[in-house]
Amino acid sequence: MDWKTTLSFIVSATLLILLGGWLLEASVLPIPTELNYSETEQHLTRIWLQAAVVIGLILPGISFLAHLRRPRARSILGFYLLVLIIQIITEQILSGVFPSGLLLIIGPLYTAFRVWQLWQGQQLMRADAEKRSNRDRGLLGLLWLMLLFWSANLIVLGAIGWSQFTR
Numbered sequence: 795m796d797w798k799t800t801l802s803f804i805v806s807a808t809l810l811i812l813l814g815g816w817l818l819e820a821s822v823l824p825i826p827t828e829l830n831y832s833e834t835e836q837h838l839t840r841i842w843l844q845a846a847v848v849i850g851l852i853l854p855g856i857s858f859l860a861h862l863r864r865p866r867a868r869s870i871l872g873f874y875l876l877v878l879i880i881q882i883i884t885e886q887i888l889s890g891v892f893p894s895g896l897l898l899i900i901g902p903l904y905t906a907f908r909v910w911q912l913w914q915g916q917q918l919m920r921a922d923a924e925k926r927s928n929r930d931r932g933l934l935g936l937l938w939l940m941l942l943f944w945s946a947n948l949i950v951l952g953a954i955g956w957s958q959f960t961r
Contacts, residue, residue, distance in 0.1 A: 801926065827895045853940075857871055905948050
């Protein structure tokens with residue numbers, strides 16, 4: 795986890811998303827321009843987003859503040875939160891500029907990178923297994939929880955995206 799990797803991803807993702815938005819508007823991509831969720835999908839999405847706020851934002855935010863004096867934990871959580879915040883900003887800005895179908899590109903792209911980030915962070919924490927404190931065990935547990943949640947999120951995004959194609 796470093797600035798170079800994180801910023802390279804953010805710039806590359808932004809360019810790819812802008813290209814995707816332009817191609818979506820030009821009706822070149824085989825992606826629906828507007829998302830049409832059923833009532834059940836809307837309900838499940840609201841519940842899933844609430845879980846994402848707690849597991850993906852609040853818990854890591856609290857943990858980041860609790861580990862401010864620990865460089866490795868601060869780096870893992872700091873880069874994770876940076877990418878998550880950039881994704882939220884990107885979705886908010888571009889969903890007003892491009893068709894809502896662009897979310898079918900943004901979500902999986904950022905989530906896949908987030909899963910990779912968490913896997914790398916978990917590997918870094920496990921490398922210091924012999925020096926692990928209770929705080930490290932707690933952080934490692936949080937990283938596993940987040941890794942499982944965001945991996946499941948990729949599956950959910952795939953299912954939602956697929957359902958949009960079959961309508």
